[in-house]
Amino acid sequence: MNISKLKNLLSVKASSFDLIQKATLDPGHPAHFAVLSTLNQATPEARLVVLRRWEPEIPLMETHTDIRSSKWKELINNHLHSLHLWFPEEKIQMRLRCQSSLHTGDAFSSEIWEALTPSNKLNYLQEKQPGSPLAERKATRFSFEDLSKNEASAKKHFGVIRSKILEMDWLLLHPEGQLRGLFQFAGNEVKSQWLVP
8 A cells, every 4th residue: 555645535535445345346355354243232243244245425335144143133133333344465454333224035135135146045045043053063065956945945044234334444554654534424424534543
C-alpha cells in the first residue's frame, strides 16, 4: 500500500471499497473469509463467513448460512453485529459495525439459492443443526446424488445475511506511520474522521 496515495479520507474510503470488492470476487483472497461477531445473550461469539456479495453504494455485504446455526438465532435476537477483515499484503484492518436483514424462504433467498453452484448447495444437506453433539468422530460429506434427492430440504436450511455497514473503523499499519479513520454511514450521508491509531 502506497501511503502517499491516501491523502484524505475520501481516498481511504475509495481504496477500502476496492479492496472489499476484490476480496469478495476472489475465493483465494485472504480477506474472502471475514470474522462475523455476534452476541449470544451476554457472551460474544465469532466465526468465519465467506463474503458472497458487496454492494458499495449502500454499503452492504452479503453472506450465507444455515438458518439452524447459532449465528442466525443470535442475529434474530440482535441485528447488530460486526465484521472484521484483514488484508495482510496491504496491512489494513477493517472493523465494520453492521445491522443485518435476514432472508430465508422468501423470493430474495430463493433467487440467491437458484444461483448457487451445486457444490455450495451441498453445505445445507446436513440433517442435524450445526453444532449438534456426535457420539463419535464423523466427517460430513455429501454427493451431488444426495443433492438431487434432497434439494428441497437443503433449501429450507438456507439463509442470506445482508449486513448493512453503519461504521467502518479503518487502520493501516505501515512502516512510514500508522493511519486510522472512522466512517459513519447513514442513508446517503457519510461522516468521516481521522483517529489516533
